[in-house]
Amino acid sequence: STTSAFAVTINAYPTASAGNNGPACVGGTVNLTGTTDIGTTYGWTGPNGFTASTQNATVNPVVAGSAGNYVFTATSNGCSTASAPTTVVVNPT
Numbered sequence: 001s002t003t004s005a006f007a008v009t010i011n012a013y014p015t016a017s018a019g020n021n022g023p024a025c026v027g028g029t030v031n032l033t034g035t036t037d038i039g040t041t042y043g044w045t046g047p048n049g050f051t052a053s054t055q056n057a058t059v060n061p062v063v064a065g066s067a068g069n070y071v072f073t074a075t076s077n078g079c080s081t082a083s084a085p086t087t088v089v090v091n092p093t
Contacts, residue, residue: 016082018072023089030059039074046070
């Protein structure tokens with residue numbers, strides 16, 4: 001009988017949270033903040049076709065259509081993902 005040994009790596013799933021510095025005014029700036037315990041790539045999606053591929057992102061300039069839900073996604077090792085939403089409020093001018 002032959003016995004073989006090999007190493008197995010099990011990658012943990014990341015956790016994610018998201019926030020912003022709103023409410024914002026039209027013409028202003030909103031900073032989106034993504035937090036994760038592990039992650040190798042990041043992404044944001046939001047209203048008006050907003051996308052970003054960084055852990056933290058900026059919406060500038062803010063327009064009325066910038067209001068709504070933004071989703072932060074952290075991906076670890078190309079296969080495990082976690083997402084978290086944050087809602088941006090835009091005050092009328």
